[in-house]
Amino acid sequence: MDDTSTEPRCPRLRGLRVCDLSGQLAGAGSTRVLAAFGAEVIRVEDPVRQGRWDVTRGIAPFTDERRGIELGGAFNQFNVGKRGVTVNLRDERGKELLRRLIAVSDVVTENFAAGVMERLGFTYDTMREIRPDIVYVSNCGFGHDSPYSGFRTWGPIVQAVSGLSFLSGIAGMPPAGMGLSYMDHQGANFMTVALMAALIHRQRTGEGQWVDMACVDAGLSLTGPGLLDYTVNGRRARTDTVVDSNHSSAPAMAPHNVYPAAGEDAWVSIACRDDRDWRAMADVLDAQWPREDCYATTAGRLGAQDELDGRISAWTATLDRFDAAARLQAAGVPAAAVLTAEDRIEHDRGTLDWGLFPTVTHPAIGSVRVDGLPLHLDEDDWCIERAAPTLGQDNDYVFRDLLGLTEDELAAHREDGVI
Amino acid sequence: MLGGALAGIRVVEIASDHAASAGKLLAELGAEVVLVEPPGGHPGRRYPPFAEDVPGDDRSLWWWHYQCGKRSIVLDLEDAGGRDGFRELVRHSDLVLEGEPPGRLGGLGIDADRCRAADGRLVWVSVTGYGRETARRDEQFTDLTLQAGGGQMWMTGYDDHRLPPVRWGGDQGFHIGGVWAVIGALVALHGRVRDGAGTLVDVSMHAAANVTTEQGNHHWLVARQEVGRLTCRHAAPVGRPTQETMAVSADGIWVNTGVPGRLPRDYAQLLGWLAELGLADGFAESVWLDIGARREATDYGAVGLDPEVTECLSAARSAMTLIATTLSAREFFEGAQRRGIACGPLYSPDEAMDSVHSRARGFPVRLYYEEVDREVEHPGAPFVLHGAPWSAPRRAPKLGEYQHLAPSARLDPAPPRIGLAHRTSEHVRHEEQKCP
Structure with missing residues (x-):
């Protein structure tokens, strides 16, 4: 039996079929979780552009000097365990294939810009006519009913406009934001939450629904209690506070920073949650100065934070980063x-x-x-053993075996560029 | 009748810092979340800032934010009577969410194994720093140390490497683990509704951070390349410039000028916009924009390899920077986006919540707090479930507010149920595939 015909090993979501038009990390990163739990995720790609609507198809990293749409490491990473078909949605026959696929699916997912599916003729209402209890998840930056709905976003843009990038940085420096596309991950994660919640709702009521996921709203929901400092106390982050994210004022912790260790660009993070942690750290430092009264309380340490950081840096700079962390962990102090x-x-x-x-x-x-999942279940745990699909890899299985097309119809579709 | 997706499902959450966001999300999805606090209340009640800057057990804004939607009771788990109360509460619940250090609950006789032996349908979600069984399981952690070990920090900061790597603000290390805890809870609840079976879910916040690196992991896994320390942008291997994506708008707000467009129309739009603003003549790289508008799509993968592609994309970046510094942040953002170019200003969270987007979408929710005698806006739903609305959450619980709660009482009305589970196509297929 060849690899592609093997049923997913995990029975957890066995029986769940997903018609997956999503891509990039923000969409594909969600449906890969369903596939790892045994759902049949059928990724639908465009044969005309060879799937390159998804920018991860065919871009670095590569294992060797070979290049091409089947060789990109990112696409493989984000699409493990899925099946892959090609459908040309510019063609009415392609649309008919998609309709037939939706008719045998439980879920439709996509993360196109708002309006794209509508222009293709697929809205929640049209999908519901095909399949009354369909769960349809759309995922885009601003959702479908915002004045900004048509705007385009990537993770770093979502992070910017949702307030997340603003919150990261060293005092006196411009924002550092995030050095990666955090909200593509969290967009995908929240999409998984929404999708599973909608499936549970369907289990309990028999009803499907449309989930309108907006990554910017997900980002804003992650900015934390500082937002209430504005809505309750009227404090504006830009003018009334200082962003200094390696320190921690809420909850109040000091010392709390990233310190230089021995070696080039080597660092160790240390956080004292309370006075007990600090006393334990003072024992590890094995010097007189940490026992001075001015450092005895969190308030005292917060008030003398720069001086404290300087003295701790002088200690860490002499140590290997793992050694410094291990000494503090042995005393019960968070350090890594x-x-x-x-x-x-x-x-x-x-x-x-x-x-x-x-x-x-x-x-x-x-x-x-590839990446696994950060949770384990005691029974029917996730399983990732199949790679991402090559372009149109499962056309025969899906169109012939699942949808019942004849060999002649398949051949004609291939000939005409419908698949 | 419309109800939250998890209406009628009761969650017992043992209060913690790091799993609080998970319980909040479950409550907002409609679950009845009962928060178990130690005598005197969880320390989070005393985290600043406070309402009107006046400290008090019921005035912490950290508490208001992370505990809204929950009910709370005080149970002393160090005491036999408190443990009996906990067991009774769990017996009448569907799911336990806890962030206790591995071994603590076992020592008290109220761990997952014992509670699940008494109720095979129970879902138990354990959220720990390093998982229940890894060699690092007993290590102490905070949000800071999780981000140090998860790759976020190594990949975030400034070009000047005398400055340390930077932690993401807003406790994102906890949020990453928190959302994975909810994914685990929902996958387990899905099985419970279908088959009546419980599950133990073991969430490692360290593992969660370690799979939240965008390209950081697969550049190493596939090509043994390290991704560098970058500012506000997509992950990339070391050696690439970093702070170039940032510019300051005419009104003093940092903007992310985004990833330059790769299609001919993106270049044409930029040329047109420069002309409209009277900037075209002074822009030396116009010739490359012109080439970009006439050649086929530029491929990001060719940067540094194909000189023409490199020059075109570089010119697009320069043009965006020039325009950004000429306009207000909002003019730049809306002007670029209306031309199909992805970019965005670095709004503060309060500016983001007050934006036309947030207001038009009805994102903020309002909750009444007697401490300030008015309704207070909270951030709202991260997605709109049209058929199972976001629960209008209740305010964060006051200390002891629900102490009278009888374990067997369900405060939320149960949703209409159709047998154990409605037979959907998913169920039919599940059963067919079980017995081929």
Whole structure:
């Protein structure tokens, strides 16, 4: 039996079929979770542009010098465990295929800009006519009923306009924001939450629904209690507060920072949650100055934070980052080295013991590790063992076996560029 | 009848800092969340800032934010009577959410194994720093140390590496683990509704952070490349410039000028916009925009390899920066977006909540607090479930407010149920595939 015809191993969401028009990390990152739990996720791609609406198709990283739409490491990462078909939605026959696929699916997902599905002739109402209890999840930056609905976003844009980027930085410096597309991950995660909630609702009532997911709103919901400092106390973040995210004023903790360790660009994070942590740290520092009265309380330490940071840095700078963290952890103080990708993936017991990076075998890329899931279930746990689909890999299975097209019809569709 | 998706489902949450956001989300999805606090209340009640800057057990804005929608009772789990109360509460609940250190509840005789032995349908979600069984399970953690170990910090900061890497504000390390805890809870509840079976869900916040790196992981996994420390942009391998995406608008707000467009029409739009603003003549790189408008789509993967693509994308970036510094942040944002160019100003959270988008979408929700004798706006729903609306949450619970709560009483009305589960196509297929 070849790899592509193997049923998903995890029975948790077995029976759930997803017609998946989503892509990029913000959409594909959600449906990959369903696939890991055994759902049949059928990713629908455009044969005309060879799936390159999804910018991760065919871009770096690559395992070797070969290039091409089947060789991009990012696409494989975000689409493990899915099936793949091609449908040309510019063609009426392509639309008919999509209608037939929706008719045998439980869920339709997409993360096009608002309006794209409508222009293709697929709204929640038209989908509901095809399949009355369909769960339809649209995921875009601003949702479908905002004055900004047509606006285009990537993760870093969502982070900017939702207030998240503003919150990260060192005092006196411009915002550092986030050095990666956080809201593509969280957009995908919230999409999974919404989708599962809608499925539970359907289990209990028999009713489907449309979920209008807006990544900007998800971002805004993550900015925290500081927002209430505005709505309750009238304090505006831009003019009335200082962003200094390596420190912590709420909850109040000091010391709380990232300190230089021995070696180039080596750092260790340390947080004293309370006076007990500080007394334990004072024992580790094994010097007189930490026992001075001015440092005895959180308020005192917060007031002398810069001086405190300087003295702690002088200590950490003499130590290997892992050694500094281990000494503090042994005393019960939260501390952790700042880890590189190599540290995290190859040497860290927290990820290795978890089995966080399973291996899949891709027909073009070869054997490669990908991200697993950060939760384990005691029964019917997730399983990631199939690579991302190659373009149109499952056309025969889906169109012939599932939808009942004849070989002649399939051949004609291929000939005419419908699939 | 419309009700939240989780209406009628009762969650017992043992109060913690790091799993509070998970319980909040479950409450907002309609679950009845009963928060168990220790005598005197959870320390979060005393986290600043406070309403009107006056400290008090019921005035912490951290508490108001993360505990809204929940009910709270005080139970001393160190005391036999408190533990009996906890068992009784769990016996009448569907799901337990806890962030206790591995082993603590076992030592008290109220751990997942024992509670699940008494009720096979119980879903138990454990949210720990490093998972229940890894070698690091007993390590202490905060949001800061999670982001240090998860890759977020290594990838975020400034070009000047004498400055330390930067933690993301707003406790994102906790939020990442929190949303995965909810995903686990919902996957488990889905199984419970379908088959009546409970599940133990083991969430590692460290693992969650470690799969939230965009390209950080697969550049290493696929090509053994490290991704560098960047400012406000997509992850990329080391050696690429970083702060270039940022510019200051004419009204002094940092803006993210985004990823330059790759289609001919994006370049044409930029040329037209420069001309409209009277900036075209002074812009030396117009020639590359012109080329970009006439060639086929530029491919990001060719940056640094194909000189023409590199120049075109660089010119687009320069044009965006020039326009950004000429206009107000909002003019730049709306002007670019109306031309199909993705970019955005770095609004503060309060500016974002007051934006025309947020107001038009009805994002904020209003809750009455007697402490300030008025309704207070909270951030609202991250998505709109049209068929199972976001629960209008209740205010964060006052200390001891629900102490009278009888464990067997359900305060929220149960939703209409059709047997154990409605037979959907999903169920039919599930059963068919179980017995081929």
